Amino acid sequence: xxxxxxxxRFPPPAEGVRHQQPDTEAVLAGRTLGAGTLxxxxxxxxxxxxxxxxxSLDYPTISLHAVSRDLNAYPWEHLYVxxxxxxxxxxxxxxxxxxxxxxxDSDDDVEPIAEFRFVPxxxxxxxxxxxxxxxxxxxHPDPDDEDSDNDYEGEEYDVEAHELEQGDxxxxxxxxxxLSHLTAEGQATLERLEGMLAQSVSSQYNMAGVRTEDSIxxxxxxMEVDIAPVVAGQFEDAEVxx
Amino acid sequence: xxxxxxxxxxxxxxxxxxxxxxGLHGHVTTVDLRDESTATGRVTNxxxxxNMRLAEVxxxxxxxxxxxxxxxxxxxxxxxxxxxxxxxDIRATIERQLQAIHRVRYFGGRDKGRKEFPRxxxx
Numbered sequence: 001x002x003x004x005x006x007x008x009r010f011p012p013p014a015e016g017v018r019h020q021q022p023d024t025e026a027v028l029a030g031r032t033l034g035a036g037t038l039x040x041x042x043x044x045x046x047x048x049x050x051x052x053x054x055x056s057l058d059y060p061t062i063s064l065h066a067v068s069r070d071l072n073a074y075p076w077e078h079l080y081v082x083x084x085x086x087x088x089x090x091x092x093x094x095x096x097x098x099x100x101x102x103x104x105d106s107d108d109d110v111e112p113i114a115e116f117r118f119v120p121x122x123x124x125x126x127x128x129x130x131x132x133x134x135x136x137x138x139x140h141p142d143p144d145d146e147d148s149d150n151d152y153e154g155e156e157y158d159v160e161a162h163e164l165e166q167g168d169x170x171x172x173x174x175x176x177x178x179l180s181h182l183t184a185e186g187q188a189t190l191e192r193l194e195g196m197l198a199q200s201v202s203s204q205y206n207m208a209g210v211r212t213e214d215s216i217x218x219x220x221x222x223m224e225v226d227i228a229p230v231v232a233g234q235f236e237d238a239e240v241x242x
Numbered sequence: 243x244x245x246x247x248x249x250x251x252x253x254x255x256x257x258x259x260x261x262x263x264x265g266l267h268g269h270v271t272t273v274d275l276r277d278e279s280t281a282t283g284r285v286t287n288x289x290x291x292x293n294m295r296l297a298e299v300x301x302x303x304x305x306x307x308x309x310x311x312x313x314x315x316x317x318x319x320x321x322x323x324x325x326x327x328x329x330x331d332i333r334a335t336i337e338r339q340l341q342a343i344h345r346v347r348y349f350g351g352r353d354k355g356r357k358e359f360p361r362x363x364x365x
Contacts, residue, residue: 063277064316066299073309080311082277084320113277113304127313134295134315141291142319 004033005088007053016042019132021125026054027078027117028087038079038118040132042139045081047118059140061085063113065133067126078119079129086112244287245342251290252343261343263288263324265335271296273316274323278304281314292318 019040026033026047036049045062048054063082068074120126182190244267246252255261263285272282273294283299299311326332 062317063320064275064314066301066311066314068309069312070310073307111277130313130315134293137315137317138289138291138293142317 004028006055007033007049008055009053010046010048010056012037012048013039013041013043013046018042018135019128021118021120021122021129023121025119025121027119029115038120038129040129040136042136045133045136055087057081057083057085057116059137060142062133062137065130065137067130068117069126074117076119077123077126078117079126079133081116081118081133083114083116084111085114087114245339245346246290248290252346254290256340256343258290260288260290260292261339262326262332262336263292263294265339266324266326266330269327269330271327272325273321274325275316276320276322281311281316283311283314286313289318292321294318294321294324 017039019038021038021040023035024038024047025035026038026049033047034049034051036047036054039046039048044056044058046054046056061084063084065079065081067077068080069077071077118129120129179187179190244264246255255264266285266288268284268286270282270284272280273296274280280302281296281299282301283296285294286297287293287295294316296314296316297312299314300308301311301314302308
């Protein structure tokens, strides 16, 4: 058949190639794309036909991958890859596609799905191919993860070191990490509170924002701190000695 | 019951219900995927991002076609639901995973902090 429109010519990946499998057929939606080499690289998954054209898949678009040895389901052992994207296929000069016509499902309007099969001539390589893909997928965690608690930007959070310093106080961010999440207003508030805390007797913690019962009691006393002097700047119109 | 070697992943697990899924290693579990397909197989790995690896899988695709897959890796993003097997005691599993994380954390005997094991040798 003719060339699929999404096939392009590009050089094989040079860096971070965890696994490379020559003599591997690529099949999309039941139609073969030819024989070539599969490159499982850390940045993306690429397949290049022996003629030099091919395609790449970005890991965040890959929903799942699997080793299939079920010859009843598909006659050759292969690496199955499901992609959350649409791939244009050949114009139907030869008439409607007979099998594996997934892309035109009306249900897929919301979520496009493309199914690739990579059939290596060397079946024994499937385990290594599968594992290499697992490793590379793990390098691309979902950026759209709704759980903001998993937001670990900045330095790696060393829980061990943190817990040893803080004792039993449950903490989540280190001081530096917490700082990086504050707005300018938050920073100003933080500085003000820290100034107050620095004056307080209960100075066993150094992480602003964590309120112990001592600090709460101080605040609820109408900002007049019996235990320690009030910090200048707390209230602009207040007279303070310290 | 393996615990990740990554500090970051242990922290994520400790603070989310992924820790329960990690306790399912070895259990045959059914996972409903985002595209309406389902996979039933033995859990061999779950990482902090809920990427799941299953072995000896019966896979039912979104159209109902059934096939067997030797191994399956599904990204956390595409996991819609994990059926916790009936035989799994959820609370005990979570506690066991937390203990495993804490053992890793404090192994080696730091000078301060909790220790699960007595110091094996003097320095």
